[in-house]
Amino acid sequence: MKELTFFVALFLIFGQIYADDDPLSTTPPSLLFELLALNGDLETAQRPKYLSPTSMTLSPDKELIYIAEQTAKQVDVFSVATNSVIKSFLMPNEPTGIAVDSSGSRLYVTCASERWPNGMVCVVNAASGTIENRISVGHMARSPVLSPDEKNLYVCNWLEGTISFVNLSATRETQRVPAIREPYSMAISKNGNSLIIANLIPDGVATDTTMASKICFISTSTGKIEKEIKLYKGSHSTMSVRLSPDGKYAFIPHLIANFTQVGGTLDQGWVHSNNMSIIDVEKQVLLNDVEIDYTSQGFANPWDIACTDDGKWICIAHAGYDILSIIDMPALFTKLVGKGDASRDYTFMNGMKKEVRMGIRSPRSIVTIGSKAYVTGFFSHSLEVVDLSAASLTPTKYALAPEKPLTMERKGESFFCDAKLSFNQWQTCQSCHPFTRPDGLNWILSDAVNAASKNAKSMLLSWQTPPTNWTGRRINTFESIRAGVSLELRTDPSAEAGLSLDTFFMRLKPVPSPKLVKGKLSESAKRGRTIYYDSEKLNCIRCHPAPLFTNLKAENAGILDDLDNSAFDTPSIIEAWRTGPYDHIGSHDKMEDCLKVPGHAEGLDNLSDSEFKDLIEYVLSL
Amino acid sequence: MRNNRHKINLKMLLILGVFSATFSYSVPFTRMDLFDKSGNNLLFVEFQYDNTGKNIGRSIYASDSTFLRRTTFTNDAAGKRTREQSFNFNDDTIGYTLFSSQNDKPTINVFDQLSLDHQFDFNQFGASVSYASNGTNTFDIYHNGKVVYKMKYTYLSEGSELNRIDVLDNSNAVLYYATFSSSVHTAKPSVDRILQPSLKIFRDRCHMIVSLQKKSQVRVCIYNLSGKLVTVPFQENMKAGLQSVQFRIGLSDGRKLANTLYIIRLSVDGQITASSQKYLGNMGRGQ
Numbered sequence: 001m002k003e004l005t006f007f008v009a010l011f012l013i014f015g016q017i018y019a020d021d022d023p024l025s026t027t028p029p030s031l032l033f034e035l036l037a038l039n040g041d042l043e044t045a046q047r048p049k050y051l052s053p054t055s056m057t058l059s060p061d062k063e064l065i066y067i068a069e070q071t072a073k074q075v076d077v078f079s080v081a082t083n084s085v086i087k088s089f090l091m092p093n094e095p096t097g098i099a100v101d102s103s104g105s106r107l108y109v110t111c112a113s114e115r116w117p118n119g120m121v122c123v124v125n126a127a128s129g130t131i132e133n134r135i136s137v138g139h140m141a142r143s144p145v146l147s148p149d150e151k152n153l154y155v156c157n158w159l160e161g162t163i164s165f166v167n168l169s170a171t172r173e174t175q176r177v178p179a180i181r182e183p184y185s186m187a188i189s190k191n192g193n194s195l196i197i198a199n200l201i202p203d204g205v206a207t208d209t210t211m212a213s214k215i216c217f218i219s220t221s222t223g224k225i226e227k228e229i230k231l232y233k234g235s236h237s238t239m240s241v242r243l244s245p246d247g248k249y250a251f252i253p254h255l256i257a258n259f260t261q262v263g264g265t266l267d268q269g270w271v272h273s274n275n276m277s278i279i280d281v282e283k284q285v286l287l288n289d290v291e292i293d294y295t296s297q298g299f300a301n302p303w304d305i306a307c308t309d310d311g312k313w314i315c316i317a318h319a320g321y322d323i324l325s326i327i328d329m330p331a332l333f334t335k336l337v338g339k340g341d342a343s344r345d346y347t348f349m350n351g352m353k354k355e356v357r358m359g360i361r362s363p364r365s366i367v368t369i370g371s372k373a374y375v376t377g378f379f380s381h382s383l384e385v386v387d388l389s390a391a392s393l394t395p396t397k398y399a400l401a402p403e404k405p406l407t408m409e410r411k412g413e414s415f416f417c418d419a420k421l422s423f424n425q426w427q428t429c430q431s432c433h434p435f436t437r438p439d440g441l442n443w444i445l446s447d448a449v450n451a452a453s454k455n456a457k458s459m460l461l462s463w464q465t466p467p468t469n470w471t472g473r474r475i476n477t478f479e480s481i482r483a484g485v486s487l488e489l490r491t492d493p494s495a496e497a498g499l500s501l502d503t504f505f506m507r508l509k510p511v512p513s514p515k516l517v518k519g520k521l522s523e524s525a526k527r528g529r530t531i532y533y534d535s536e537k538l539n540c541i542r543c544h545p546a547p548l549f550t551n552l553k554a555e556n557a558g559i560l561d562d563l564d565n566s567a568f569d570t571p572s573i574i575e576a577w578r579t580g581p582y583d584h585i586g587s588h589d590k591m592e593d594c595l596k597v598p599g600h601a602e603g604l605d606n607l608s609d610s611e612f613k614d615l616i617e618y619v620l621s622l
Numbered sequence: 623m624r625n626n627r628h629k630i631n632l633k634m635l636l637i638l639g640v641f642s643a644t645f646s647y648s649v650p651f652t653r654m655d656l657f658d659k660s661g662n663n664l665l666f667v668e669f670q671y672d673n674t675g676k677n678i679g680r681s682i683y684a685s686d687s688t689f690l691r692r693t694t695f696t697n698d699a700a701g702k703r704t705r706e707q708s709f710n711f712n713d714d715t716i717g718y719t720l721f722s723s724q725n726d727k728p729t730i731n732v733f734d735q736l737s738l739d740h741q742f743d744f745n746q747f748g749a750s751v752s753y754a755s756n757g758t759n760t761f762d763i764y765h766n767g768k769v770v771y772k773m774k775y776t777y778l779s780e781g782s783e784l785n786r787i788d789v790l791d792n793s794n795a796v797l798y799y800a801t802f803s804s805s806v807h808t809a810k811p812s813v814d815r816i817l818q819p820s821l822k823i824f825r826d827r828c829h830m831i832v833s834l835q836k837k838s839q840v841r842v843c844i845y846n847l848s849g850k851l852v853t854v855p856f857q858e859n860m861k862a863g864l865q866s867v868q869f870r871i872g873l874s875d876g877r878k879l880a881n882t883l884y885i886i887r888l889s890v891d892g893q894i895t896a897s898s899q900k901y902l903g904n905m906g907r908g909q
Contacts, residue, residue: 024775029773036789039656116688407748518688529712
């Protein structure tokens with residue numbers, strides 16, 4: 001008892017001192033500002049609160065358009081009758097997609113962001129905007145689709161490569177199944193039996209010269225992939241999947257990278273062409289792939305597609321060129337009868353496609369009501385309406401919010417996605433570096449023709465890790481940006497474009513890995529970390545030291561390369577979970593295989609199988 | 623056996639009563655939750671203190687408990703904060719905040735850490751952020767020299783514990799707000815720390831004894847495990863000396879509490895002197 005008394009007394013004495021802390025010193029007014037501003041909530045000079053409309057969905061009666069506004073963390077409700085925003089609902093994280101039930105009473109809003117990528121589905125009361133439930137799903141959740149009976153919701157977990165099955169009555173995820181790589185958009189067959197999923201970038205090793213993104217069909221009853229359709233060679237950046245009104249066809253806009261030849265020109269899709277794949281949903285086959293550029297005019301970065309209900313028109317938003325393409329759907333199908341591969345036919349669209357120059361910057365989402373197309377642009381605070389049946393196709397603009405001046409960073413992001421920087425608007429920076437990360441392909445750069453084709457690099461941390469390029473022939477990103485625009489986009493960048501792109505690149509931030517558990521290293525990754533830093537056991541830190549995880553030097557990692565078998569710039573392995581295939585020629589699609597290359601990781605023989613797994617877990621958690 | 627335990631508890635109670643008069647124990651808030659104006663929980667902060675009561679760091683989590691970053695502090699010889707440094711999940715520095723004073727206003731500048739000698743670090747907000755008092759418990763937030771937001775601090779009672787901070791726009795409309803609690807989300811709230819032996823519950827009544835050095839306001843609050851205040855069953859100004867605190871456990875409108883665990887906190891003049899976690903189910907039915 002005496003001991004206990006002493007202990008309590010001691011504890012209380014310390015407690016008195018404890019009581020002295022002033023709440024204001026712990027939470028000064030600047031702290032809340034800092035926390036909220038870093039979280040993208042409060043506006044600052046450096047970080048104005050842009051809307052960034054990214055996805056639109058119609059109410060069942062087609063009187064309302066729900067607009068997911070990514071960086072504003074809100075859903076706007078746009079009235080078609082008044083052509084104005086009538087309500088805004090705040091979301092806890094950035095909204096990435098919206099599904100609406102058939103009664104129009106509930107919205108299912110997927111939310112995720114690069115700061116907080118753990119996905120959730122917010123079940124929102126459509127009248128009040130109240131979030132009734134939050135359902136946890138996967139990493140960078142997006143593109144929600146409802147089953148026809150509305151009992152289930154399916155969600156793409158983009159950077160995790162999986163699909164979540166959500167039971168709505170139980171308000172929980174019941175299954176998470178693998179897709180292929182970066183499932184970005186999804187549709188569901190009319191009978192509800194299959195999910196049709198667009199995988200954004202190709203899987204596999206980049207030394208495979210037939211590489212292309214795949215469309216997969218996943219059975220909603222088994223959760224298994226029932227069919228994989230590899231698109232035409234070089235296809236990637238499959239930004240959306242939309243069904244024809246009768247549900248027979250799926251339209252997928254994408255790029256075709258002509259990655260096996262030297263980029264001497266841009267015309268006729270010499271480097272990139274802009275295309276649309278058409279899939280027969282019932283037969284689960286690729287019907288054809290059509291070229292949507294003209295011989296001497298590109299229409300960079302087709303992003304979203306919408307069909308009019310009467311089956312007359314297909315609208316395509318070209319995010320790179322600020323153009324809305326309007327294709328005569330019956331004429332398209334008539335011309336496709338007996339037609340062979342149309343993916344390189346630059347005359348195919350002659351006579352059946354019209355274009356509308358939009359006033360909004362980077363159109364990425366379309367919905368149609370009757371003969372009208374409603375389009376939003378990622379860098380604009382307005383919505384534009386085009387009457388497809390009118391003689392004059394002039395968009396009418398309606399404000400969603402007052403426009404805000406673009407910061408240098410935001411301008412840089414806009415230039416990154418702007419084909420006006422490119423000769424005849426064939427491509428953008430985004431074309432080879434989707435969302436600033438690699439497209440997974442090997443390229444022969446126009447000024448490096450006597451060398452092996454090299455795997456596209458991530459722009460993340462490029463500014464902080466000079467030199468650039470695998471060979472390190474550009475001393476820094478400043479030089480690479482200007483050389484890239486000049487040599488690969490074939491224009492001279494203005495000073496404004498160059499400086500804005502510099503700022504944008506400087507500010508790129510890594511996305512937390514899906515391997516992290518609640519944002520922290522898993523137990524396996526913690527063990528792997530110990531091994532990683534143990535220079536006696538393994539010498540990872542010689543070439544990949546923290547915090548940038550590169551020594552900024554050229555090293556020979558033992559990768560065989562017949563043309564230039566030498567040392568290459570050591571890449572940062574931050575976000576290695578996302579940036580495969582690995583090495584300068586992309587010859588390994590698994591980190592395990594890349595590490596096992598003789599001469600790469602010294603001391604690997606000292607590791608047990610479980611230690612090796614732990615090491616991989618750590619590296620893929622960075 | 624039961625009687626012996628009762629005796630020990632009674633002895634403990636007296637000891638605690640005497641000690642609490644001189645050495646009142648206080649648990650400062652350990653968690654701050656941030657909400658948007660619609661009530662969406664955006665993120666929360668856990669504060670760490672050393673054994674002298676100094677706030678030495680904090681960790682930031684998204685509202686689903688996903689770790690975002692942790693921050694440690696550097697103070698000058700006078701104990702004044704000069705720098706904060708933030709780290710990611712791998713303990714790599716991701717940014718830092720410098721503290722200074724501009725025109726007598728406490729000022730911060732928040733930077734990205736690029737870790738390269740030949741690069742400059744970016745000011746995250748493009749300009750410094752400072753604040754100055756503008757009335758009782760209200761502050762103006764200056765960004766780049768202009769008032770951009772206001773912060774209003776609300777305390778449970780005058781001079782007592784912090785209850786809420788509102789972030790207001792220039793027309794005083796609430797944009798965001800923060801609430802405070804002593805519960806720690808990632809670990810269960812501390813249990814049976816001091817008061818447990820002296821917290822006597824019989825049926826729906828609770829009895830505690832406190833020893834007061836001077837006339838003080840005594841208050842008992844019951845929180846749920848999320849740190850939300852459920853009810854205040856006792857609040858009285860009491861004279862110096864040994865005082866009996868008796869109250870009925872239940873909601874103010876007479877309804878019973880839901881059957882679950884609660885945190886009971888006793889504060890004297892706003893300083894929390896004891897905290898305990900208790901199962902308060904079926905109160906009033908003979909427990």
